[in-house]
Amino acid sequence: MSRFTGEMLSRAEELVSLYPDPRSATIPLCHLAQEQDGYVTNEAMAHIAELVGSSAAEVQGTASFYDMLKLEPVGRYVIGVCTNIACMLRGAYELLEDAEGVLDVPVGATTADGLFTLEEVECIAHCDRAPAAQVNYRYFGPLDRESFETLVTQLRNGDLDDEVPPHGTLLRVRREAPAVIPMEEIDRYRAQEAEREKASD
Amino acid sequence: MPDELVAVTVDNHSFQVRKGVKIIDALDDIGVHVPRFCYHPRMTAVGMCRMCLVEVKGPRGPSLQPSCFMDVADGMEIFTESDAVKKAQHGVLEFLLANHPLDCPVCDKGGECPLQDQAFAHGSGETRFVEEKRHYAKPIPISRLIKLDRERCIQCDRCTRFADEIAGEPLIDFAGRGSTLRISTFSNVDFDSYFSGNVAQICPVGALTATPYRFKARPWDLLQSSSTCMKCDMGCQVSLQSSQNELTRMLGIDSDTINHGWLCDRGRFSTSEVNNVDDRVLRPRLRNQDSVVEVSWTKALRVAAASIKQAIDERGASSVAFLSGASMTLEDTYAFAKLASDVVRTNAADGAADVRVDGTLLLANPASINEALTAKTLVLFNVDPKNELPVMHLRLRAAIHSGLRVVEVNTTPTDLTPIVDRWVVIQPEDLAKTVDEAVAAVGDDRDGVVIMAGCRDRAVAASLNTALVAEMLYRFPQAKVLSGVARGTNALAVGFTPNAPQGIRSTDGVAPAVNADAILAGALRGEIAVLVLLDTDLVRLGLTEEDLVAFDHGTTVIALNTFESLTTRHAHVVLPLSAYGEQQGSTLNIEWRHLRLGRQVEPVAQARPAWMVATELASGLGDELGFLTLADIMRDLSQSGGLLAGLSYHYFADSLDGPLFPRTRTEPAQVRRVLDPMATPGIASIDRQGANFSAGNVIEPAEALGFGVNTGVAPKALQSPSVAKREGAVALDPLSEGEYWLHLVPRLYDPTPELMANPFLKAAVREPVLSLTAAQAESLGLVDGDRCRLVGASAVDVLVQLVKDDALALTVQGVTPATLRLIGDQSWVKVRVEKSNG
Amino acid sequence: MTERIVGARLHYEDSATLERFLATGGDDGLRKAVLEMRPEEVAAQVMTANLLGRGGAGFEAGRKWSMLRKAPRRYLVINGDESEPATFKDHLLVERDPHQLVEGATIAAYAIEASFVVIYLRGEFALGLERVQQAINEAYARNALGRSIFGSSFSVDIVLQPGAGAYICGEETSLIESLEGKRGFPRIKPPYFPAVIGLYGEPTIVNNVETVSNLPWIINHGGEAFKELGEGRSTGTRLFALSGQVQRPGPYEVEMTKITFRDLIYGEEFGQGLRPGRSLAAFIPGGVSAPWFFPEHLDIPLGQDEVAKAGSMLGSGSVIVMDDSSCPVRSAWRIARFFARESCGQCTPCREGGAWIDKIMRRIEEGEGREADLDLLLDLCDNISPGIKWPPAQTTICVLGPSIPPSVNAAIQHFRDDFLIHIKEGRCPHA
Structure with a gap:
């Protein structure tokens, strides 16, 4: 478990194949690991290191740099209340306090039922709907205590399942395209073009 | 070629500086010191700490620029003393200190700490930081040898850069971001590297400390001298430090010709075994059947001399054999070489049991390390630098990344294989083809080839290995050769082995003719009356304890040893030798460079240097060697002609490395060594940390030599038969059904008495493993973690380990007493694989 | 009446769909470019338009392209890592007009003859990521991407890369590091531009989402028309x-x-x-x-x-x-705190200085300040960005650190009384 197997492994290999250098797939693979397990497990990081040709310490170094990549388990829904300036000016800290009250957990914690993790986040570019929040990176706003409560209830009841997949699933649209053109082939195209250019000049 | 120069101004004074260097290096050259933390002259500049900011005038006026990152340019105006520079340096220092704990009094780095020194030089007397400092659990072990204190870390990236860039083992990396950026290993994976100690040395604060040194001493109490690591013949230059008559640590010195400041852990932490008196041979003793008695030196020497004399008288000089596989000092080696050849006059003497290639090939046209690393093509032949000459592995990695073209010819891959230009496998089935492939891999440009020739794979007999190296040299007659043999240079250089070229030392004594294998075989047949062992454990040469017991019937074993072992337990006369750091002297490295050895502590208990024992034995035999001091030995050796003509201690008086031998070899003027083991981050620390030649017991220059310096006598002519012509000599009998060619390769931490005496390193010893690819394992019906039985000269149980990469053949990693028993007298060892009963 | 270019489709409910895109001039610019123009002609139009980069630095896109080092391989990276607080224009464009972005990126790729294109979108833009991936898929399906685009001799792939939550990756060199699978540490300069040494060490152009979203219009209407606005x-x-x-x-x-x-x-x-x-x-x-x-x-x-x-x-x-109901101390603190949290940690002044300023500002905001803190703050700012001038000087590797002083300095200079009330009376005058 936690290493990529079956379909996840073939998706992982496809991601690696997209780039001229396999290491570029590191972050997409971390997202894939989160889709599989909800967070990036140690086993997944070790496997990613094998797939892209880095050391596990390097994959960890990368993964631990980014806020979205969780190295510890989180709830099914990670709720991030934005408190950056635009939201703050429109009541974000009050909303955050309300959120703590509604979920009955402090910022950074996960509810006992494992459903919600509450975070305070930096600007999510939803400032025209301030104060705003994201649930697994799906955006909501403007929110107040009442609408936040409603949101939580809907999530709990599964009313938003279509809109908000469990934490870790980022893209539900998969790449549908022919295999990436090998760089060598592109190199040849470009060289031919340059030749043609030279001839026409 | 002289460096091209450009004109710059520094603080309004004009200077000519080397073109294309970093500003910080140019400033160092003209004596202007810019404070720094992250910059290390042997690693890529990263410009992270911002301590080295200087002002550089640009089109829009002066701006602050990291001097470690920007190259000098003609006409550049640099300011190092302006108010803006001073404020920036002050500011950066204050930022670095903001979260730094105030535990200097209990910090190992205290007193030699660049942060402390630079705070003293550039910082303010008081702190403006009244907030809570960062806290982490501390210290945490990141390996058996290294502890990490993340609160002290200043995120300079030196350790992580070393691991990634220099060692190629990125097992530590930053984790987190911003103010929580910290050094981390992955999960429970240790920073398990042969080179881990370097990160503690180059850490500019006390964040990374070496466990063996923690809380052992205060820097200002340390005495030190310049010395050479003796764990292999790379010759790494070190500062050997001691406190209260105990070795405390070794730090690498940046020798441009040798180790660039790096050390391997085997060498760096070898002081711990010297200090372990429980495992040292402390006093002379005699054994008679079951009784062991400690005796005086006088008595022990008398017994030893008497048994040698008796053997000579009764069975002839050849019944006395001298044997060593150790790295002894040049002086010790020479003393015993002379004892054997001139006094005992035996031809059974081999002080280079580990050398399994004809020394003539190594010495005919020798290359220096730097010549090898700047060759047009370097051929690695049957050598695994990482496990045999570890720091050479680092030098090779750096050279390959700077464009060195390497053709690796080995029986099984090494850690360099992934980055070499061409890889040629030595195929037992078709050795002629192997040579052809290697030649083809070098290509048409055959000038400027250097061959680094070793004897890594123990399954390949010395004669075959020699034939292959000879064939390579025949194909590349202009090639220079760098020795890839881990131990034995001193014995080769003084002709204390049959492997040495004839005439390497002029003597009217008896030249060695019986090599280590033949000596051991003779001893086992009862043909050797007295076996004199020099710091050597016979078990490491393939004998069993039963063999040792059997010596009670007819062979007197005189063991001069530093550490206890099965050999000392069963020897009849045991004489305690002084250890590394307990005696002065000198040594030669793989490039035949003469290097100094410092003495920092008194020999433990009654231990003595081997050369003294040799002179005593000579007089016990009614003769004399003719020397009473090291200087006498040096003079004698220098006058013995051959390779070492012109040998002296004189050149050690300056801060350069010794010269290459024979002295006819030329090399570019040496770069003065960067003596500061920290690689110059501080100001005060430069003085404090440089190996101080006036401290400790540095060898005094000898008197002027009273004779002209001879050029080296040309070693015996190289025979150059081609494989094609003498196919038979290098063609092996094919395998029988169920047989496999064996590969038996050493690892750095293969067990030896010294290693087992090292409390910090002995845990690194692993049992030997049989590496197989999945396909090989399947065909043998084995899986990862199985045990199986290899049947060669005798049967040995080994652990099976599946390897992912293309280890091309059945490879046993680990040369141990057990695996050595697989070796018989074949040219290439064949084995059968059986399922183990266990 | 305000002219609309990048936002021309946004008033349609279904602006994100392929149908709407094609019905409103979609693909016209790309067809014209690859079928009727040579790459340098496309670049010339953009040069004429004087299209300034929309990411923040405002560097002329055409000039940036012209600095591209000659090399067999060159890369194009579209920077959609929009994370600057209170900036949400790219968010809008990727969610509401993803086809225009893909078309613009392909035109840019053609103009610079890129070997490979990555659209790097902020990881938090989950919906935007899905829409852009859909648009890329649909582009391949109608041969607007891949081999021989629209029958021309131009072939290129676009790969969508999600970020993972780090503001610094909006800085183009740290975005490239991130794209190489590493921490988003900005690269130290020189070289000053990825156009010289970029992704995998090859010359690379990094253009903002809004910047390339302008390209279809510029190709359709000409650089002159753009410049007239x-x-x-x-x-x-x-x-x-x-x-x-x-x-x-x-x-x-x-x-x-x-x-x-x-x-x-x-x-x-x-x-x-x-x-x-x-x-x-x-x-x-x-x-x-x-x-x-x-x-x-x-x-x-x-x-x-x-x-x-x-x-x-x-x-x-x-x-x-x-x-006037907002507290400038709080606003400045929140901005400082943002930069402290988003510092990559690579260089000392930003890593340590940012966190320190955050702590002091917070202390003042919570009524625990000291009068000496104001001078201390300004001096710490000065040690990150000497002179606290505009445009800023820096002791740092990138401009993230020097982004802290402007707000702190503005608040202290203009609202000193607010600070003093916090410090002396331990209260916020705006609470």
């Missing part, structure tokens, strides 16, 4: 993101230089002013890295040079409005 160096239109304490925050596409901040904040078709009874305390003209503006700056036009002349920057085009 706006004035001076500020040509075309821009999507301004208005946020904070205004009645109607939102994205507004306006012709450059033609309206003032007063128009944007108070105008009926834009922000519609502050809440009743409130007066303007300050506003930030171009993202939180920019020095603050005050009521006396309201009549400056929305143009790059005009704002620069007044001592700030138009940056990412986000305008944050603070009325």
Whole structure:
């Protein structure tokens, strides 16, 4: 478990194949690991290191740099209340306090039922709907205590399942395209073009 | 070629500086010191700490620029003393200190700490930081040898850069971001590297400390001298430090010709075994059947001399054999070489049991390390630098990344294989083809080839290995050769082995003719009356304890040893030798460079240097060697002609490395060594940390030599038969059904008495493993973690380990007493694989 | 009537669909480019248009392209890592007009003859990521991407890369590091431009989402037409993101230089002013890295040079409005805290200085400040950005650290009394 197997492994290999250098797939693979397990497990990081040709310490170094990549388990829904300036000016800290009250957990914690993790986040570019929040990176706003409560209830009841997949699933649209053109082939195209250019000049 | 120069101004004074260097290096050259933390002259500049900011005038006026990152340019105006520079340096220092704990009094780095020194030089007397400092659990072990204190870390990236860039083992990396950026290993994976100690040395604060040194001493109490690591013949230059008559640590010195400041852990932490008196041979003793008695030196020497004399008288000089596989000092080696050849006059003497290639090939046209690393093509032949000459592995990695073209010819891959230009496998089935492939891999440009020739794979007999190296040299007659043999240079250089070229030392004594294998075989047949062992454990040469017991019937074993072992337990006369750091002297490295050895502590208990024992034995035999001091030995050796003509201690008086031998070899003027083991981050620390030649017991220059310096006598002519012509000599009998060619390769931490005496390193010893690819394992019906039985000269149980990469053949990693028993007298060892009963 | 370029489709409910895209001139620019123009002709149009980069630095896109080092391989990276606080224009464009982005990226790829294109989108834009991936898939399906685009001899692939939550990756060299699978540590300069050494060490162009979204229009209408909009160096239109304490925050596409901040904040078709009874305390003209503006700056036009002349920057085009009910100490602290949290940690002044300033500001905001803290703050700012001037000098590797001082300095200089009340009375005058 936690290493990529079956379909996840073939998706992982496809991601690696997209780039001229396999290491570029590191972050997409971390997202894939989160889709599989909800967070990036140690086993997944070790496997990613094998797939892209880095050391596990390097994959960890990368993964631990980014806020979205969780190295510890989180709830099914990670709720991030934005408190950056635009939201703050429109009541974000009050909303955050309300959120703590509604979920009955402090910022950074996960509810006992494992459903919600509450975070305070930096600007999510939803400032025209301030104060705003994201649930697994799906955006909501403007929110107040009442609408936040409603949101939580809907999530709990599964009313938003279509809109908000469990934490870790980022893209539900998969790449549908022919295999990436090998760089060598592109190199040849470009060289031919340059030749043609030279001839026409 | 002289460096091209450009004109710059520094603080309004004009200077000519080397073109294309970093500003910080140019400033160092003209004596202007810019404070720094992250910059290390042997690693890529990263410009992270911002301590080295200087002002550089640009089109829009002066701006602050990291001097470690920007190259000098003609006409550049640099300011190092302006108010803006001073404020920036002050500011950066204050930022670095903001979260730094105030535990200097209990910090190992205290007193030699660049942060402390630079705070003293550039910082303010008081702190403006009244907030809570960062806290982490501390210290945490990141390996058996290294502890990490993340609160002290200043995120300079030196350790992580070393691991990634220099060692190629990125097992530590930053984790987190911003103010929580910290050094981390992955999960429970240790920073398990042969080179881990370097990160503690180059850490500019006390964040990374070496466990063996923690809380052992205060820097200002340390005495030190310049010395050479003796764990292999790379010759790494070190500062050997001691406190209260105990070795405390070794730090690498940046020798441009040798180790660039790096050390391997085997060498760096070898002081711990010297200090372990429980495992040292402390006093002379005699054994008679079951009784062991400690005796005086006088008595022990008398017994030893008497048994040698008796053997000579009764069975002839050849019944006395001298044997060593150790790295002894040049002086010790020479003393015993002379004892054997001139006094005992035996031809059974081999002080280079580990050398399994004809020394003539190594010495005919020798290359220096730097010549090898700047060759047009370097051929690695049957050598695994990482496990045999570890720091050479680092030098090779750096050279390959700077464009060195390497053709690796080995029986099984090494850690360099992934980055070499061409890889040629030595195929037992078709050795002629192997040579052809290697030649083809070098290509048409055959000038400027250097061959680094070793004897890594123990399954390949010395004669075959020699034939292959000879064939390579025949194909590349202009090639220079760098020795890839881990131990034995001193014995080769003084002709204390049959492997040495004839005439390497002029003597009217008896030249060695019986090599280590033949000596051991003779001893086992009862043909050797007295076996004199020099710091050597016979078990490491393939004998069993039963063999040792059997010596009670007819062979007197005189063991001069530093550490206890099965050999000392069963020897009849045991004489305690002084250890590394307990005696002065000198040594030669793989490039035949003469290097100094410092003495920092008194020999433990009654231990003595081997050369003294040799002179005593000579007089016990009614003769004399003719020397009473090291200087006498040096003079004698220098006058013995051959390779070492012109040998002296004189050149050690300056801060350069010794010269290459024979002295006819030329090399570019040496770069003065960067003596500061920290690689110059501080100001005060430069003085404090440089190996101080006036401290400790540095060898005094000898008197002027009273004779002209001879050029080296040309070693015996190289025979150059081609494989094609003498196919038979290098063609092996094919395998029988169920047989496999064996590969038996050493690892750095293969067990030896010294290693087992090292409390910090002995845990690194692993049992030997049989590496197989999945396909090989399947065909043998084995899986990862199985045990199986290899049947060669005798049967040995080994652990099976599946390897992912293309280890091309059945490879046993680990040369141990057990695996050595697989070796018989074949040219290439064949084995059968059986399922183990266990 | 405001000209609309990048936002022309946004008033359609279904602006994100392929049908709407194709029905409203979609693909025309790309077809024209690859079928009728040579790459350098495309680049020449962009040079003529004087299209300024919309990411924040405002560097001319055409000039950037012209600096590309000659090499067999060259890469194009579209920077959609929009994370500058109060900036939400790219968010809008990727969610609401993803096809235009893909078309623009393909035109840019053609113009610079890129070997490979990556659209790097902020990881938090889950919906945007899905829509852009859908648009890429549909582009392949109709041969607007891949081999021989629209039958031309031009072939290129676009790969969508999600970020993973790090503001610094908006900086182009750290975005490249991130794209190489590493921590987003900005690269130390020189080389100053990825156009010389970029992705995998090859020459690389990094263009912002809004920048390339302008390209279809420029190709269709010509660089001259684009240049006719706006004035001076500020040509075309821009999507301004208005946020904070205004009645109607939102994205507004306006012709450059033609309206003032007063128009944007108070105008009926834009922000519609502050809440009743409130007066303007300050506003930030171009993202939180920019020095603050005050009521006396309201009549400056929305143009790059005009704002620069007044001592700030138009940056990412986000305008944050603070009325007199807001606490400037708190606002400055929140901005400082943002940068402290987003510092990559690579270089000392930003890693340590940012965190330290955050702690002091927070202490003051919570009523635990000391008067000496104000001078200390300014001195720490000075040690990150010597002189605290504009444009900023720096002791750091990148400009993230030097983005802290403008807000701290503006707040201390203009609202010193607010600080002193916090410090001396332990209370916030705006609470």
